[in-house]
């Protein structure tokens with residue numbers, strides 16, 4: 269691993285100042301993604317800013333939303349009373365991720381900012397535009413089993429690996445950010461970006477900006493929710509495809525719906541058109557099949573991931589059935 | 596096998612090598628960070644590239660004052676500088692759980708955290724679980740149920756298992772399997788591990 273300078277600020281402003289003035293500086297929170305990538309030489313920051321002394325780990329309810337600090341641990345959030353009561357879909361998604369040990373280290377901010385698990389990104393001997401712009405995308409013509417079916421470009425077909433983020437995009441969360449120019453709020457759906465010509469940029473976070481919290485508005489999604497994660501073993505593996513489904517049902521009619529997929533795109537993939545196809549309809553398998561068909565419009569597979577074109581719609585139907593408790 | 600408290604690195608050769616390679620890296624990048632930070636009066640803890648950082652840790656009830664290079668993981672500190680080799684390195688990438696220890700009572704993968712980040716924390720490793728010659732109930736149960744074959748994953752399994760019961764995640768076989776999924780066993784001793792955990796949980800002793 270390369271050498272780096274280490275600092276542990278106790279004030280948020282000091283962290284932002286240090287981050288803003290040094291393009292080779294990186295925040296370290298739980299370290300579970302950054303240290304992994306540093307050991308492999310994929311990321312080589314020259315300065316690490318340890319933010320664990322900043323008071324950013326609170327989980328609270330204010331006005332009409334739940335606010336979770338960037339340093340709240342994934343495990344703590346998944347078991348938090350307030351989260352379980354107000355946002356059970358988020359708790360389900362968090363518990364589906366990583367292992368109990370990793371969830372005790374991983375933070376909410378770090379989770380949304382984790383990098384792709386694409387094999388070409390991880391192996392410094394292989395080409396990857398995300399790791400080394402201009403070197404080419406090895407996955408495009410390579411072994412692309414885990415890769416995107418939506419929103420990719422000819423520069424990058426990687427997928428975002430976070431489970432938590434799939435729930436957050438479905439729940440209309442907002443990311444709270446603080447930077448050298450002050451604070452701003454980024455709707456979760458606009459936080460991550462599509463690869464386009466600059467896949468080295470995962471998100472719309474600017475140089476020097478720190479994620480301080482996420483905010484999730486209260487909604488009627490407490491009863492009929494389900495996070496379905498399909499993976500190659502029962503636990504402790506990244507998703508091939510995952511689905512976050514939240515329904516509000518009255519008298520067997522769907523009043524409101526939220527739907528998003530993971531493992532299919534460079535960002536957590538919100539399915540707004542499919543949501544429209546659900547609202548006002550009866551909560552039946554027939555309705556769910558139609559919505560899944562809408563959701564899959566525009567999907568395109570590569571040589572080794574064509575299975576996702578079938579797995580994804582089936583997973584959507586299954587997640588909606590479980591959420592609605594339809595047998 | 597408790598190490599002498601407040602004992603620095605024994606491995607002189609390795610240190611010398613690291614020092615030399617640090618120096619080369621430092622020459623290549625020359626950031627001059629300490630002076631800059633001091634000038635900017637930044638509220639921060641800074642270490643120059645080839646400087647070690649003082650860290651205080653409580654490990655298995657012993658207080659240590661150490662001097663650590665920032666890129667040393669907690670796992671490498673335990674094994675290579677403190678001689679606490681009970682904690683195992685399987686993958687070194689968070690994928691196997693062999694390196695599981697408790698930090699302030701919570702189970703974590705010691706391979707994915709830098710030791711300097713744990714300043715002031717209480718760390719428990721497998722060496723700290725038994726009370727003298729009296730094994731911890733989870734250790735007893737692993738022996739009774741043959742919860743291992745080669746034994747390589749076992750320290751991590753036991754540290755994880757103790758936490759699993761303490762957290763209240765040992766309610767059923769399914770729950771145990773889910774919450775123990777971060778510990779891989781190449782030998783496939785899983786069913787015996789689950790049995791050991793169920794016995795400890797069922798026994799109701801304080802773990």
Ligand SMILES: Cc1cc2nc3c(=O)[nH]c(=O)nc-3n(C[C@H](O)[C@H](O)[C@H](O)COP(=O)(O)OP(=O)(O)OC[C@H]3O[C@@H](n4cnc5c(N)ncnc54)[C@H](O)[C@@H]3O)c2cc1C
Nearest residue numbers: 297298299300301302365366375377378379381431479689
């Ligand atoms: C074996 C293994 C299995 C895993 N399985 C899953 C899984 O199934 N599902 C899943 O979702 N995840 C999984 N993960 C990934 C895990 O969830 C992430 O590593 C973790 O969430 C990252 O959080 P962290 O706090 O450790 O981040 P760090 O490693 O500390 O940081 C990650 C990145 O975010 C930046 N950063 C962190 N916090 C901030 C902030 N507040 N502001 C600005 N930048 C910040 C850092 O600079 C860094 O670039 C797995 C990881 C491992 C090792």
Ligand code: FES
Nearest residue numbers: 685686687692706
């Ligand atoms: S050595 Fe840490 S998880 Fe494998």
Ligand code: FES
Nearest residue numbers: 744746780781782
């Ligand atoms: S006992 Fe051999 S790896 Fe688990």
